[in-house]
Amino acid sequence: MRAVCFSPDSRRLVSAQGGTARVWDLEDGRERVVLSGHSDVLHAALYVSTERIVTAAHDGTVRLWNAEDGTELRRWTLARSVRCLALSRDGRTLLAGTDAPDGFTVLDLERDEPVRRVCLEDAAHGTELITFSPDGTQVFIIEQRWRDTWHGARLCAFDFETGALQWVVAGGAEYLPWLNFSPDGEHVTCAFWKMGHGKPMTFHARTGAPLPSVRTEDVGARCVLPDGTVVKMGDGSVELHFQGGMVQEFPLPTDCGGERGRPVASPDGRYVSFRERGSVVLPLEVSTGRMGPARAHREDLRDLTFSRDGRQLLTYARDGTLRVWDCATGTELACDDLYRRFQIRHGVIDHFCLADGNMWVSAWPDVIVDVLTGTEVEADGGLRPYHVSWSGDGALVAHVRKDEAGRPAIVHDARTGQLLRRVPLPIKSDDARALSRNGRFLATWDGYRSPPEPRASIRIWDLERQTLYSEQFPSDTIPWRLQFTPDDRWFAYVDQPCTLVLVDLEHPERLRKVESPVPFWSFAFTEDSQCVALGGEDGQVRVCGLDGRLLGVLDGHRHTVYAVAFSPDGRYLASGSSDTTAVIWPRETWTRSTR
Template identity: 20%
Template sequence: MASLTSDLLNFIVFRYLQESGFIHAAFSFGYEAGLNRSTIDDHLVPINALIKIVQKGLQYLELETNLSIDDTDMDEDFRFVEPFDLITKSVSELQQMIKEEKAKVRKDKANADNELDHEREPARDSEKEKNGNDGDLEPMDICTDSTSLPCEISSCDVRALEGHTSEVFVCAWSPEGSLLASGSGDSTARIWTIGDGSGNSTMQRMPPNVMVLNHLDSRATEENNDVTTLDWNRKGTLLATGSYDGQARIWTRAGSLLQTLNKHEGTIFSVKWNKKGDYLLSGSTDRTAVVWNVKSGELKQQFSFNSGFLDVDWLDNNSFAIGSTDNKIYICKVGVNQPVKRFSGHKNAINAIKWDPSGSLLASCSEDTTVKIWSMKRDVCLHNFREHSKEINTVKWSPTGAGTSNPNKKLLLASASFDSTVKLWDVERGRLLHSLNGHREVVYSVAFSPNGDYLASGSLDKCMNIWSVKEAKIVKTYHSDGGIFNVCWNKEGNKVAACFSNKVFVFDIRS
């Protein structure tokens, strides 16, 4: 049998950390393990490789245990042992457990069959009395779970965008037009032109118009060039991307490379345009944030700190917030060398930050399992939400309330967590409004529809759910063949994009 090398095992662990959302841990592990010098072809390592290896080992031991028993009946359900039993008990102990459990199951089944035979005739006679001669009618299924039996999105309303050769981590619709950008571990971003109509129409069956934005160059041939983040400017004319090679790039909507921005020495995890579109902000694990002059492609200002940055967000055209791995949030201003304000209160790395539409409140979420709300008028947080039980991946404000096109609707905040839930917060009252419990594994991404009535969520459980915000129920769902890393709505609110594995799926959402 071929041996499993330490380099391959390190790479599989690295990929597991990436897929589980531990981006900073993955980067640190990969750097210390020297994976940038590895000759392993990442395209040959499937998604969830570590889990599959462990699971197959457990299945092999379980199968070996069952096949070694003289009275094994493979028609029976032989899954009587838990993974922890397989790891801690010997084969003989496992065999004895299975024998005892099978004997118990057979005894219980015989008793149940006897009781069923005894009760079947009176029950059938009673049913016939109620329904005349139609005693064989089957009763309807009754749903008592608020998240059960949602409307499955039809395959004719789904379009698969294929072409990436590795996991697609991020996608974003252009603010104007029908362009969708995606970023992948295959060292490319892509700009797709999405036509109108349902998935079964002639337009949808035609190969999509796609522009491939190649991120490999002479500097990066031996480095990992995953495209980690991207952002359209407000007009939808330019796309910014950031990647593992530490370079930010600016592309035209036609797919031409306009600027390559070289200053970072570590992975870029966030790029954001200011509203005016004259500055681009990038945050990196190299412990710096850089403001770029977009027109000239030159560095406007660099801010250095003692830790890496996982997210950045503009407050206005000149001021912005940085979420740091040192548990702090820094408020900076172009032209000022030091932060103008610091927020302290989180007890672990800050994964995401976001200003509300009016620019008066800042939301942050952390690996410390809390969501906090901040105001520039105070030094401590306004609200400290503790209802999540595990790390929180992201937060998103609803496009409602002051400063939006939906001013008469309440402002809400959504958070997605490793605890498999999405939570909606009433920030004005400082309380949990709804806990959305339809996923079974970590939720990576959430996005509000443009009118604020619906929320899309994507999870490692291979499901994309669309929730009614008002009713806190799933109204549409789609089951994919891979974990979903990112979801986003188009401007019109009639399409949702989701990226998983090496594909991007576009869903036509019909009311």
């Protein structure tokens, strides 16, 4: 995340990542506008008014956009790379810090041509930070070889009207340089150091004279709220300081803290957001510590399922929350922080199942939890909560007791805890990985075989006849990506990152293969077992027939698709991604190409 910036009314936020900028609604977390057109990585995105946004990129251009519809309004081509932006208080003048040539360019937002360029003759590094003084009469920049703290940096002050250099200090700067002014604008503090001085350093804004400072390692990025509260980045937390003392500390749920996170405050001081470290934008409500938006997952989606009537979607993410959504409107109906709820009583959630519009969790000691109702049932004879496998509809759960003689495979009814099967298996280290809906077939995974034997094997057991039904030797697969089709006719596993292998359970010597042009990380079948959806590493979902024929390609995610699920009637397909979003696709989107 290269940049984040709040709108002047503090209702929306723009983020820059990769080659695009995106506008988000702070209330519900929805993506409102995508600003796409740069040919290289964006370094800056800035609201210049509620209706307009300006972006800058490594392609050397600065672009002005309509913030409501994403239309490009104006473009300036400046240099090889534009690294930072600053806006005057009247919103008419823009400063663009550049790299090779170094310095900055002054732009009038209503004119097509740059007003002037300012560059020191001995400039050796790019402009990594640029800002106006509070009264708008000065411009401050930090020159720094990109993200390199070992080759020195310079803090420079210029007269805005003339571009004349007022003073310069040579020293070193942090990986993410930052700069703040005192309330009266007389002093400037930044993550800067020079020999014989502590860091961060404070200078007189007009003369550059260093002021006495105490040597400290507290140089983490910070910003100042309108009431004078200083927001500092801690190690996995954000700290609020007022009049020299810390008054509040909030933990950050994702990896966006520490020395490489930079806080950005909203104009009204209500929110603080963060840049760098990861791809999630997290606005923090300062008064409450609530991470917003409330109705949005904050980390990768791990699994999802439709309700039986297809009206609701359940999503579970790495942030530990289970959310229920109305499929027709996208409205969040409920949210449960399972991480906090289960950590207190059962510990970390390891094995869970989302299916048939519900979620089940196997937990210690020997219980199966219906998450939506909170009902707990005890598994007859005990349960290994960290090595279980669920049937596709979540009705059955199986595990292998490797600590008992005979290594029995045990199947329970997930709703009642009743013991249904106990079948000894001639295995050593296999774990249960997939269970058919009728409870007859169990797939186990042995990934610890020694040469010259194959590196890993998948064994399909007929628990009814107590025999080994089939054994497969994938060349490269992941053990949890195994499942039976809903009609219990086929068993599927991933061989190599791009091939789905289907084993005919009536004739296990017969195999089918469904190929994908890119690695995929999830797959799911329609209820009639006629189609399969593959969640791709490229953010696309490919829907295929079981004969391998491609039916459609669905493009809507920005990162890997880790979860896919069809509605029971086959009218909809849901996909969940590491971009934290779930998308619902109507059947027409993947059948259009076959008509």
